[in-house]
Amino acid sequence: MIEINKLKKYYGKELVIDEVSLSVKAGEIFAIVGHSGAGKSTLLRCINALEDYQNGSLKVFGKEISQVAKNARELRNLRKDIGMIFQHFALMSRKNVFENVAMPLQIHGFKKDEIDKRVKELLEMVGLEQKAKSYPNELSGGQKQRVAIARALALKPKILLSDEATSALDPNTTKNILELIKKINKELGISVVLVTHEMEVVKEIASKAVLLDHGHIIGSGEIHELFLKPNAKMQEFLGENDFLPQTGVNIKLFFPKEVAQHSVITSMARALNIDFNIVWGKIEKLNDIALGNLVINVAEKDKEKVLDFIQKSGVLWEVA
Ligand SMILES: Nc1ncnc2c1ncn2[C@@H]1O[C@H](COP(=O)(O)OP(=O)(O)O)[C@@H](O)[C@H]1O
Ligand SMILES: [Mg+2]
Incomplete structure (x- = not known):
């Protein structure tokens, strides 16, 4: 579903994604893990063409993203198939919950009664049907992220990209949001690519992960392999050898x-x-x-x- 092969991305002269190869299969929850500045967000943003790349290949649903990005209609379709959520939610503060979730549907020209029905469904799914009229500043962090998730799913995407979606939340709320993401993955069959610097998040929900360091992959595999027998780099990341x-x-x-x-x-x-x-x-x-x-x-x-x-x-x- 997502095939990345020897991808390279530069910001000016700085190489920030260095020969990254990975593949995400339909239905997976795939984690990109690493310290701040490793290139996680940049890699994620390449997937939905928010960033360009200079070398290698990045295919989503079999299509090369650098080509898709050149064609307005194809780009629109790609973005429809890929929802995204962020650390700081990125809600519109002057719009209420209903209006925030309705936004993508309006942009894509859905009719009013279709929008009403779909938004109601979405708010039910994230457990916020009572908050339709509330404004973002009247919500907790967890509730804001639920609104953002509902909005990200409005156009029935096949992939959900999550950039540190729980990093601004307390541990309990983090757990609840991860549960919701798991449910979305299971019940709607949406593949999830999530970026995080928190190992706890990875352990809780991912099935596979890559460890990214200075733009290259220094470890990858099934979650239980990564944690059961971490390679030297992974042990360093986990800080496990500090006390020997x-x-x-x-x-x-x-x-x-x-x-x-x-x-x-x-x-x-x-x-x-x-x-x-x-x-x-x-x-x-x-x-x-x-x-x-x-x-x-x-x-x-x-x-x-x-x-x-x-x-x-x-x-x-x-x-x-
Ligand atoms: N828009 C940008 N322009 C120039 N450099 C950037 C830009 N965005 C990120 N970078 C640099 O790219 C590297 C990777 O950043 P980023 O992908 O945000 O890392 P992470 O999400 O893992 O913290 C960092 O060195 C960062 O300073
Ligand atoms: Mg980041």
Whole structure:
């Protein structure tokens, strides 16, 4: 549905997208993750031709976007198929909720009764049917984003682009908005490409992700792969290696969901009669699947028997 191949984009002389290749399939929730300035927004804006690019290929529904951008009618159709939401909502402050959501429909020449019906449906879907007459400044951040989502879906797009849509919201509201995006993805079959600097967002909703750094991709894959066995760059991004002891051997354990995580560790201590330190551990909830991650520090002399025991237990491991 979206095929990007060796894409390059410059702002003046500065290369901000550097040979990016990725592919988003219909029905996916695909995350573009990275620190501020990595090029996430720029990449996203290339997808709906808000930005141009200089090299490589970017196809949406099989059409090269640089070509689509040259043809007003095709561009209009592309934009109709791609809705977008933003960090700061981008609502019209002088228009009420109904009017904000109705805007794209008016621009596309829908009749008044069609508009009324569609806006009502949309406001119901985002849970704001009671707020049709309210103005943006009378709404909470979460409610504003719901209005923006309703507006983005007005023309029944096939793709929703989300640029840090939850970054201005508190954790609870973030969760609710992510739930809504999930629902839209599932029930309406709309593919979602979301940009975020928050790992929590990715873990909560995405099925695949790329990690973008200074305009190039430094990690990519299915979410559970990325988090279960992060590559060195990903670990750096997650800040996981900051606390490793300098002595002994650090062993990182990955517990797939079918392994009961607690007993492996305690029974190892008993069976081998050794001491070890737990450096850090966490359980990640990825798309409703729980995955465990634990780093233990063992004495050099115990390394071989510990690794042997772990190997037999079915827990994945690597020496950190
Ligand atoms: N309109 C612009 N003109 C010039 N440089 C820009 C423009 N927009 C973004 N940049 C630069 O491009 C790089 C990527 O920016 P951006 O895509 O906004 O990153 P992110 O969304 O990951 O924070 C940054 O170095 C930024 O300064
Ligand atoms: Mg950005």
